[in-house]
Amino acid sequence: MQAAERSYVVxxxxxxxxxxxxxxxxxxxxxIITADRMWKDKPTKKMSFETMVKKLGLTQVFELFxxxxxxxxAGDPYRYGHGDPEEGVRRQVLFxxxxxxGWLQEFAGVPARDVLVAxxxxxxxxxIDRVRPPVLxxxxxxxxxxxxxAPDTVVT
Amino acid sequence: MRSxxxxxxxxxVDTVRKMSxxxxxxxxxxxxxxxxxxxxxxxxxxxLRKSIAENLRVPRLFGIESPVAALLRMPVMPFDIxxxxxxxxxxxxxxxxxxxxxAGLVAGRWERQALWYLLSRFGPYExxxxxxxxxxxxxxxxxxxxxxxxxxxxxxxxxxxxxRAGATSRxxxxxxxxxxxxxxxxxxxxxxxxxxxxxx
Numbered sequence: 004m005q006a007a008e009r010s011y012v013v014x015x016x017x018x019x020x021x022x023x024x025x026x027x028x029x030x031x032x033x034x035i036i037t038a039d040r041m042w043k044d045k046p047t048k049k050m051s052f053e054t055m056v057k058k059l060g061l062t063q064v065f066e067l068f069x070x071x072x073x074x075x076x077a078g079d080p081y082r083y084g085h086g087d088p089e090e091g092v093r094r095q096v097l098f099x100x101x102x103x104x105g106w107l108q109e110f111a112g113v114p115a116r117d118v119l120v121a122x123x124x125x126x127x128x129x130x131i132d133r134v135r136p137p138v139l140x141x142x143x144x145x146x147x148x149x150x151x152x153a154p155d156t157v158v159t
Numbered sequence: 160m161r162s163x164x165x166x167x168x169x170x171x172v173d174t175v176r177k178m179s180x181x182x183x184x185x186x187x188x189x190x191x192x193x194x195x196x197x198x199x200x201x202x203x204x205x206x207l208r209k210s211i212a213e214n215l216r217v218p219r220l221f222g223i224e225s226p227v228a229a230l231l232r233m234p235v236m237p238f239d240i241x242x243x244x245x246x247x248x249x250x251x252x253x254x255x256x257x258x259x260x261x262a263g264l265v266a267g268r269w270e271r272q273a274l275w276y277l278l279s280r281f282g283p284y285e286x287x288x289x290x291x292x293x294x295x296x297x298x299x300x301x302x303x304x305x306x307x308x309x310x311x312x313x314x315x316x317x318x319x320x321x322x323r324a325g326a327t328s329r330x331x332x333x334x335x336x337x338x339x340x341x342x343x344x345x346x347x348x349x350x351x352x353x354x355x356x357x358x359x
Contacts, residue, residue: 009306009310064275064276067272067273067275067276068274068276068277071273072273072274072276093302093306094302097305097309098305100309100315101276101277101305104318105276107318115317115318117280118314118317119305119308119314120277120280120281121280122308122311123277123301123304123307123308124281124282124304126303126304126308127281127285127288127300127304128288130300130301130303130307131288131289131292131300133303134292134296134300134303135292135296
């Protein structure tokens with residue numbers, strides 16, 4: 004809910020442990036790790052989150068998104084609470100919500116990612132206009148004849 | 160499997176079990192959920208082009224296939240035959256081909272990137288709008304669109320409700336001190352509790 008209110012710093016504090024835990028639960032259910040995140044065959048050695056995710060058998064594109072956009076080097080500063088509190092945390096929380104939608108779609112049978120992207124598609128034209136505002140022509144520009152390829156020099 | 164909080168077996172465990180048994184891998188799961196987005200558009204494009212080629216009824220000269228029909232059957236056009244397509248198929252289909260070509264360029268640029276996870280579900284008309292943008296601008300557009308969806312006040316509550324319904328077999332009241340932790344459903348809460356326990 005904090006993300007919906009754009010309180011991204013607060014949201015990241017709960018989103019990261021939540022996501023980590025949700026993927027970890029699947030890892031434990033698939034007997035990839037123990038309940039306390041250790042290697043199944045080496046119960047004294049902790050398995051890194053990224054290694055565990057790569058063993059879950061996710062689709063390649065979802066795995067890449069989770070491991071390199073939400074977690075990994077891009078996400079670690081936010082996972083441990085020392086990332087950029089402005090644009091960076093916004094990016095990570097929004098990507099985290101997309102990953103959560105992917106988790107729900109993959110493991111809970113809820114087409115959350117499809118709904119999310121369908122709604123994003125509706126917001127896309129406005130988002131493009133915000134990022135690259137359309138160039139508005141003045142009346143004078145509209146009246147001006149099209150430029151030719153000839154150089155703008157006056158031959159006397 | 161019982162959760163750390165003593166809840167019953169969540170619904171998603173069944174999905175994991177089926178995946179382990181090879182009954183419902185991610186691909187099958189996706190098929191069951193409906194194949195939407197760019198992949199199906201590509202399939203439609205290929206199928207459409209094939210059917211146009213088959214319906215051209217260009218006479219075979221001395222047993223040699225029409226070059227246009229042969230070109231249309233190719234998975235990738237070797238050169239721009241937009242004008243030919245426009246002549247044979249009419250404006251709307253030609254526009255679709257053009258959208259597919261531009262979308263294909265965007266796909267080629269992004270399909271090995273993490274953001275393709277979201278972009279791959281856009282249709283060709285959305286993807287082609289991203290064609291003139293730089294990489295940084297595409298990421299900014301994706302984040303802007305994501306933020307608009309998250310902030311509209313519908314999706315996040317829906318994720319809470321559906322996530323909770325899908326992830327727990329018994330209702331778990333939100334913890335008053337940390338209601339946000341339930342946002343993704345019981346498994347998120349259970350997972351974070353387990354994580355907290357393992358870190359303690």
